[in-house]
Amino acid sequence: MLPWLGRLLRPLAVLLLTAAALAAPTGTAQAASAPSTGWNNWSCKPSAAHPRPVVLVHGTLGNSVDNWLGFAPYLVHRGYCVYSLDYGQLPGVPFFHGLGPVDKSAGQLSAFVDRVLAASGAAEVDIVGHSQGGMMPNHYLKFLGGADKVNALVGLAPDNHGTTLSGLTALLPYFPGAADLISSKTPGLADQIAGSPFLAALNAGGDTVPGVQYTVIATKYDEVVTPYRSGFLQGTGNNVRNVVLQDLCPLDLSEHVAIGLTSRIAWHEALNALDPSNAERTTCASVFD
Template sequence: MLPWRRTLRAFTAALLMTLLVTGLLTLTPAVGTASAAPAASSRGWNDYDCKPSAAHPRPVVLVHGTFGNSIDNWLVLAPYLVRRGYCVYSLDYGQLPGVPFFNGLGPIDKSAEQLDGFVDKVLASTGAAEADLVGHSQGGMMPRYYLKFLGGAEKVNALVGLAPDNHGTTLLGLTKLLPYFPGIEDLLTTKTPSLADQVAGSPFLTKLNEGGDTVPGVRYTVIATKYDEVVTPYRTQFLNGPGVRNVTIQDLCPVDLSEHVAIGILDRVAHHEVTNALDPAHATPSTCFS
């Protein structure tokens, strides 16, 4: 690995750890889904008194990635959207018994059912007819199951994916070795089902992508980085179909070095592209200074 890449990854890891600690300090000692909403609400999101404006008539639901949660994944993007006048909400999903903080580990079809219930709650609270979804990594892919198989297309206007593993990942080819290590494969299936679901060619992804990547009536945006080291090759994140816009961050800012985690949590160019996707009628060019 080149020295600048090692420095970048070390800096990203340190900054993400700071964000994680900051997020955890906002939680009550009884950690869990119930405690997340008050903590987030104090920052202006998960405010169930919020009513969408004429300028931004749809609430935005943020969907964290694997090992993420409803707070730490969104410490930058959620306030960014709130300041721009959006009603913003985030959920926890895919929890495993006895595993605090780190979610998105359960079977992805079951996680999509949790998203279904959460969107219904948000729509009932805001009075809106539709929501917009913004997800990172698994959180950008999992909603597609909700849209395709659980009736979500009738309740969702747009899905924005930040580094989503829409067609799975090879993890730089390592997952191709899983069939040769039955013990490891069994561990993934029984302990962290979502990881097994995200392997390229898994039964879950085969079902999800069969018959086309998209469903009618929903606008799709994929925002990717060519430095993604988790969802590889990075172009497998892109979708095909009507109403799709695929974006590579480096086409907008060649010196942007964000990798998989940073593009979802920290990257200002990516966040500006999120607002463009949520409000395309008022989109402005994304640059290195967005």
């Protein structure tokens, strides 16, 4: 196979192999994620400087710990109460979450936010999500009453309008049974394909809701959410800010995974969205902040 063709087909192969692997018989035991360090501290009380807890929402095939090993301590060190949840679990599949139906995952987020508000005494939370974790909360905000409980939603490479996987989802009809396999075994993946019924319903009548401030931070090197601008929101009025990571720092080569795991440029811009009154311009030098 030509090398370039192999690179193009790899994301589609991962999609199909994931669904196929999960179709195989498995046990039902769920392995718990390792305990986090410095966050998910249920005795944390928000300060006057940072009055809203931050809820971190992992991406597809992620979990509440691994997705946030860098960013969660970054926020805790700056005085935030930080919490992360697991969602979209499938029976017998430990650690790799975000595979269940997205609307059901939004229900899990709703319950988790209620728990955070009850423990912290705060009136609202802010949400930062990576990939599906930046898109899924939109369902919570729009259909599950989340708009009254959330001040801001920050998406790191979110797939708000789905993904084509570099156009490879168009090849699914040429693999007999592939689309049905993905839909039945990993519905969370199927929901994220551009043009899916879930996304059509989610974005009908507008892709934002009043009262919530939205920030989308995308990377032009995204190989998972394609085209990368499909993560951008339209919104109404001035409630949306769409940012390309390389417009902040051309030297940041982060792709889909790294924008959440290691990009301090993206983290700095997310921090600005959480505390806009004290925002500082994000540049390549922000990596040292």
